[in-house]
Amino acid sequence: MKRIDTDVSPRYAQIPTFMRLPHVPSPQGYDAVVIGAPYDGGTSYRPGARFGPRAIRGESGLIHGMGIDRGPGTFDLISCADAGDIDLTPFNMHIAMETAERRLSGLLDGNGAFLMLGGDHSLTLAALRAVAHRHGPVAVLHLDAHSDTNPAFYGGEYHHGTPFRHAIEEKLVDPRRMVQIGIRGHNPRPDSLDYARGHGVRIITSDEFAEAGPAGTARLARECIGDAPVYVSVDIDVVDPAFAPGTGTPAPGGPSSREVLSLLRHVGDLKPVGFDVMEVSPLYDHGGITSVLATEIGAELLHQYALSTVRERESA
Numbered sequence: 001m002k003r004i005d006t007d008v009s010p011r012y013a014q015i016p017t018f019m020r021l022p023h024v025p026s027p028q029g030y031d032a033v034v035i036g037a038p039y040d041g042g043t044s045y046r047p048g049a050r051f052g053p054r055a056i057r058g059e060s061g062l063i064h065g066m067g068i069d070r071g072p073g074t075f076d077l078i079s080c081a082d083a084g085d086i087d088l089t090p091f092n093m094h095i096a097m098e099t100a101e102r103r104l105s106g107l108l109d110g111n112g113a114f115l116m117l118g119g120d121h122s123l124t125l126a127a128l129r130a131v132a133h134r135h136g137p138v139a140v141l142h143l144d145a146h147s148d149t150n151p152a153f154y155g156g157e158y159h160h161g162t163p164f165r166h167a168i169e170e171k172l173v174d175p176r177r178m179v180q181i182g183i184r185g186h187n188p189r190p191d192s193l194d195y196a197r198g199h200g201v202r203i204i205t206s207d208e209f210a211e212a213g214p215a216g217t218a219r220l221a222r223e224c225i226g227d228a229p230v231y232v233s234v235d236i237d238v239v240d241p242a243f244a245p246g247t248g249t250p251a252p253g254g255p256s257s258r259e260v261l262s263l264l265r266h267v268g269d270l271k272p273v274g275f276d277v278m279e280v281s282p283l284y285d286h287g288g289i290t291s292v293l294a295t296e297i298g299a300e301l302l303h304q305y306a307l308s309t310v311r312e313r314e315s316a
């Protein structure tokens with residue numbers, strides 16, 4: 001199956017899949033599969049991320065597949081499909097998490113990697129369970145305003161502020177090969193950064209990112225992650241709410257969309273094995289700018305995966 005041809009059908013036409021990829025509900029043999037995770041049962045403030053995947057897909061027809069001066073397009077290098085959404089119950093997080101893990105594990109059985117479109121960040125724990133099942137404990141490149149290593153809130157162990165604490169506790173990730181970039185703002189007490197730093201996580205705050213710049217920050221991340229298989233998780237709230245207002249817990253003082261996109265251009269130098277773009281809440285968006293950015297980030301991650309896949313193939 002092929003992508004919808006923009007020479008035939010204008011970019012705002014046809015039923016939207018991510019970047020006009022073919023909709024393949026049970027994909028097999030693809031290098032990368034895009035999957036939506038419409039869910040917001042773990043949000044602590046603004047709801048609405050359950051509508052994220054649909055909004056991202058709606059805007060994603062805009063993207064042709066590759067920016068200027070970037071060489072061959074992503075879909076000339078690797079095979080990709082859109083598998084649709086995970087059917088997640090809005091009523092019970094434990095069922096939703098199990099459903100997500102099962103579906104994502106199933107994708108990894110027959111394909112190279114997935115790009116999950118969220119959905120709130122609690123589902124990244126399900127993704128890491130699936131990825132660790134396949135690859136063992138992975139390194140993590142985590143872009144977010146928040147470290148998401150909080151304790152339980154209101155008696156709930158699992159919510160969108162906890163996935164990386166659980167991932168560390170469940171040994172799904174190697175915290176010494178984990179980098180969190182863009183962290184800022186306010187944390188409830190005790191400071192959740194204490195937990196992350198106490199386990200050896202490398203935190204690069206928003207101010208440190210601004211000082212080192214995208215290339216310098218990428219260098220720091222590469223020193224920490226090395227050639228370990230790495231999961232890349234992007235909470236859209238890493239970007240300043242001036243550029244990405246449509247999200248659950250906005251935090252002023254973040255990097256611009258350009259800075260985040262140029263940082264992500266270095267992901268292909270690593271060995272990425274899975275991706276997500278989370279926390280898009282279209283209810284709070286304006287003119288679709290957050291969804292447009294999420295689509296651009298997803299496109300960049302697929303391209304970086306294509307570059308690393310081609311490099312691995314050539315060295316094999």
Ligand SMILES: [Mn+2]
Pocket residue numbers: 121144146148160235279
């Ligand atoms: Mn997050």
